[in-house]
Amino acid sequence: MPEDEGSFRAPKGTNDLLPPLSNQYVEVSRAALDTFARAGYQPIETPAFEHTELFVRGVGEASEVVTKQMYTFTDLGGRSLTLRPEGTAPVVRAVLEHGLDRGALPVKLSYSSAMFRQERPQKGRYRQFFQLGIEAIGSDGPLVDAEVIEIGKRFLADVGVPTKLFLNSIGHHANDCRGAYLGVLTDFLNERVDSLGPGDRERIASNPLRTFDSKDPETAAVMAAAPLITDHLCESCRAHFAGVTETLTDIQVDFELAPRLVRGLDYYTRTAFEFVAEGLGAQDAVGGGGRYDGLSENLGGPPLPGIGFALGVDRILLARKENPIAPSELDVFVVAVGEGTAREAFKIATRLRNAGLAADLDLGERAMKGQMKAADRSGARWAAILGERELASGKITLKDLKTADQKEVALADLESAVRP
Ligand code: HAM
Numbered sequence: 001m002p003e004d005e006g007s008f009r010a011p012k013g014t015n016d017l018l019p020p021l022s023n024q025y026v027e028v029s030r031a032a033l034d035t036f037a038r039a040g041y042q043p044i045e046t047p048a049f050e051h052t053e054l055f056v057r058g059v060g061e062a063s064e065v066v067t068k069q070m071y072t073f074t075d076l077g078g079r080s081l082t083l084r085p086e087g088t089a090p091v092v093r094a095v096l097e098h099g100l101d102r103g104a105l106p107v108k109l110s111y112s113s114a115m116f117r118q119e120r121p122q123k124g125r126y127r128q129f130f131q132l133g134i135e136a137i138g139s140d141g142p143l144v145d146a147e148v149i150e151i152g153k154r155f156l157a158d159v160g161v162p163t164k165l166f167l168n169s170i171g172h173h174a175n176d177c178r179g180a181y182l183g184v185l186t187d188f189l190n191e192r193v194d195s196l197g198p199g200d201r202e203r204i205a206s207n208p209l210r211t212f213d214s215k216d217p218e219t220a221a222v223m224a225a226a227p228l229i230t231d232h233l234c235e236s237c238r239a240h241f242a243g244v245t246e247t248l249t250d251i252q253v254d255f256e257l258a259p260r261l262v263r264g265l266d267y268y269t270r271t272a273f274e275f276v277a278e279g280l281g282a283q284d285a286v287g288g289g290g291r292y293d294g295l296s297e298n299l300g301g302p303p304l305p306g307i308g309f310a311l312g313v314d315r316i317l318l319a320r321k322e323n324p325i326a327p328s329e330l331d332v333f334v335v336a337v338g339e340g341t342a343r344e345a346f347k348i349a350t351r352l353r354n355a356g357l358a359a360d361l362d363l364g365e366r367a368m369k370g371q372m373k374a375a376d377r378s379g380a381r382w383a384a385i386l387g388e389r390e391l392a393s394g395k396i397t398l399k400d401l402k403t404a405d406q407k408e409v410a411l412a413d414l415e416s417a418v419r420p
Contacts, residue, residue: 015128032132041110041134046113047084049082051082052082055070059086069118070085070118071083101301101302105137111131115131131313137306145247148309152289155311161277164276170263172270181232189222261273331420332352332358332382337368337371338387338388344391358380382418384399
């Protein structure tokens with residue numbers, strides 16, 4: 001049954017993207033893919049659903065995304081499938097499946113895709129949302145980390161969302177690195193189990209790092225004194241992180257060290273980061289990412305270190321809301337006045353479109369006043385007004401909608417008169 005009695009509504013936590021905001025959605029997505037391509041990241045499109053096991057193994061069976069948020073269903077062939085909650089595991093799966101790692105490394109890919117998580121909806125948190133992401137797969141040098149991070153931060157600033165970059169290293173799966181740290185952290189948490197929020201007690205065994213992300217004030221108070229991963233990194237993770245921070249400093253990317261930053265997906269190793277925007281309220285992370293050096297092996301592939309990020313388009317649009325909507329890029333709005341002119345105006349609009357110009361007209365058979373209003377609202381540079389007199393003389397009146405100046409031009413010269 002629809003969620004509102006008697007009438008259909010979009011499912012809870014989903015959005016219809018309507019004009020004019022939808023224009024921004026397209027504009028931001030295009031700009032992102034363009035920015036990514038200029039740094040050598042080529043687009044990839046993977047299916048909207050995958051075998052459930054990919055996310056269980058890739059994202060981690062103890063992660064909240066897998067335990068609580070997946071849209072999983074059984075298809076008619078009895079397979080368990082899941083709407084993708086994120087893009088990294090599918091991209092690595094595709095790289096392995098198609099042997100993209102056999103060429104030059106790193107493989108650099110970008111995507112703009114819908115993701116699905118059954119979260120409790122609130123401002124900036126939806127059940128279907130859109131991510132713009134890049135992944136650089138096959139290289140573990142710190143320059144790759146710096147490249148990925150710089151691209152994300154610059155792109156966000158370019159689309160009008162300046163962010164703070166929070167940066168951490170969470171080490172790698174080894175006894176002399178994260179393994180030892182998790183032992184220290186677990187001991188620390190066990191000693192204070194009674195002071196933790198009730199929901200966090202079970203995390204000590206299943207996913208102790210996540211206690212840093214607890215929203216429970218009691219847990220947060222305990223975590224303020226918790227041992228930090230950055231004090232327990234092995235020599236190679238320490239050197240790698242130093243390489244990342246030094247390179248970011250070299251290329252003048254500001255960052256803030258955030259030793260309590262842990263990420264919600266379990267594949268992360270070493271570098272972890274988040275881009276945080278001002279004024280978004282609780283859901284203020286407009287993007288996040290990090291290294292996932294063990295993900296390929298978890299999926300049955302060879303060692304293939306990788307790093308990437310995903311930016312939340314819905315949050316980018318919320319953060320840009322204060323910005324004026326980008327004006328429409330129409331060149332001409334054709335206005336038809338009087339008997340027999342509508343069909344001619346339509347032919348002219350089609351002719352302009354064929355000539356590569358952006359043209360529109362009123363198809364609602366409105367009077368001239370209504371059409372001029374529509375022309376103004378359309379953001380077009382010119383109104384091309386076709387009356388009976390003009391039609392008879394092979395001319396058309398051009399009104400500059402910025403200055404209100406008018407002139408007559410020969411119909412045959414219309415394209416050159418309006419071409420920007
Ligand atoms: P994530 O931090 O889960 O990382 O998501 C990245 C971004 O997607 C978030 O910072 C946020 O802007 C947006 N986002 C996440 N969940 C929602 C939601 N329910 N509603 C609206 N926006 C949301 C990943 O997904 C990783 N795959 C990123 C990555 C790529 N790491 C390495 N490569």
